[in-house]
Amino acid sequence: MDFNHNIPIYCQIIQQIKQDTVLGRLKPGQKMPSVREMAGKLKVNPNTVQRAYLELERENIVFTKRGMGTYLTKQEDIIHSLKKELSGKVIRDFLEGMNQLEYSNDHIMRVLREHLEEGRKINGTYFKKQPIK
Amino acid sequence: MEHILKSSQLSKYFYQKKALQKVDINIEKGKIYGILGPNGGGKSTFLKLAAGLLKPSEGEILIDGKKPGVYTKSIVSYLPEGNYFYKWMRIQDALSFFGDFYADFDVEKARQNFDFMKLDEKEKISSLSKGMLGRLKLSLAMSRNASLFLLDEPLNGIDPISREKIITSILEAFNPKSTIIICSHLIVYIEKLLDYVFFLSEGQIILEGNVEDLRNKKNLSIDQLYQEVFQS
Numbered sequence: 001m002d003f004n005h006n007i008p009i010y011c012q013i014i015q016q017i018k019q020d021t022v023l024g025r026l027k028p029g030q031k032m033p034s035v036r037e038m039a040g041k042l043k044v045n046p047n048t049v050q051r052a053y054l055e056l057e058r059e060n061i062v063f064t065k066r067g068m069g070t071y072l073t074k075q076e077d078i079i080h081s082l083k084k085e086l087s088g089k090v091i092r093d094f095l096e097g098m099n100q101l102e103y104s105n106d107h108i109m110r111v112l113r114e115h116l117e118e119g120r121k122i123n124g125t126y127f128k129k130q131p132i133k
Numbered sequence: 134m135e136h137i138l139k140s141s142q143l144s145k146y147f148y149q150k151k152a153l154q155k156v157d158i159n160i161e162k163g164k165i166y167g168i169l170g171p172n173g174g175g176k177s178t179f180l181k182l183a184a185g186l187l188k189p190s191e192g193e194i195l196i197d198g199k200k201p202g203v204y205t206k207s208i209v210s211y212l213p214e215g216n217y218f219y220k221w222m223r224i225q226d227a228l229s230f231f232g233d234f235y236a237d238f239d240v241e242k243a244r245q246n247f248d249f250m251k252l253d254e255k256e257k258i259s260s261l262s263k264g265m266l267g268r269l270k271l272s273l274a275m276s277r278n279a280s281l282f283l284l285d286e287p288l289n290g291i292d293p294i295s296r297e298k299i300i301t302s303i304l305e306a307f308n309p310k311s312t313i314i315i316c317s318h319l320i321v322y323i324e325k326l327l328d329y330v331f332f333l334s335e336g337q338i339i340l341e342g343n344v345e346d347l348r349n350k351k352n353l354s355i356d357q358l359y360q361e362v363f364q365s
Binding site: 003004005006007008009010039040042043044045046047048051 | 163164165297300301304305307321324325326327328345346348349352353354355356357
């Protein structure tokens with residue numbers, strides 16, 4: 001994992017874990033790597049990982065079993081709302097970018113529709129041509 | 134909070150030159166600290182005072198509540214800059230030297246470190262490249278079960294592969310009971326290791342703080358912050 005050093009590293013670790021959770025790369029209820037393991041893998045200070053885990057625990061995304069370690073939540077609703085949170089951020093960033101380009105809401109809708117209907121390859125994922133209801 | 138190192142109004146003068154001026158540094162257990170600053174800023178002087186190689190001109194430095202001396206040297210592992218080995222030594226000689234010298238030296242751990250660092254015990258130290266010498270020095274320094282590690286420029290003049298290995302073994306040696314102070318001007322490579330930084334310039338602390346808080350507050354990496362502070 002490459003870090004952007006302008007942003008606190010624990011925030012970036014949190015973001016990565018959230019993304020992996022939503023995408024199912026981390027399975028609900030699975031045991032998380034220990035703080036030490038994670039720090040060794042990412043080559044960061046263990047205190048930074050500890051801080052990320054604490055924050056994730058506060059958000060109920062992970063929980064600790066005393067003396068057993070840290071586990072990812074099993075609660076589907078938390079994972080679901082996490083997905084909503086992450087997609088919300090993507091949409092906000094998109095809208096912000098479009099606003100900077102001085103696109104009106106109608107215009108945004110129109111070009112978005114065009115893109116979706118046209119169907120094109122974005123980052124290797126092919127968005128199928130399909131009419132929007 | 135327990136302080137493993139505490140300096141108050143610590144000053145060191147070399148004749149006219151003021152190497153350190155009234156430096157207050159408090160170091161807590163279980164953290165990794167960076168003392169960053171340009172050459173000649175006083176970083177090495179501070180570490181030498183902590184290691185007991187120099188005496189303060191004014192003020193005081195305490196390690197685990199004691200003035201530097203026999204006790205503090207037994208709990209402090211100091212990695213100096215430069216090559217401090219005898220010319221005749223092979224790696225195995227340095228190993229037994231350290232083993233004889235320090236009660237907390239873990240020979241097994243050192244051998245594991247040598248293995249990881251791809252160091253051959255039969256090799257003569259004088260024929261090592263700068264990168265390999267850096268690996269050796271670090272392997273030895275981190276093989277002590279010390280409470281406080283003082284690392285003076287562990288990455289200076291080190292190739293990228295050795296650098297990664299050194300960073301890995303610093304992290305491996307670190308545990309909640311130990312404390313590490315790294316002096317460096319190569320900030321990019323060490324900033325993800327650090328909890329807290331002090332910027333030292335012309336013998337004075339000009340900025341200090343928790344690295345994640347600094348990134349948050351300034352929207353800058355520690356490296357960028359350093360550039361900003363020292364260019365103005």
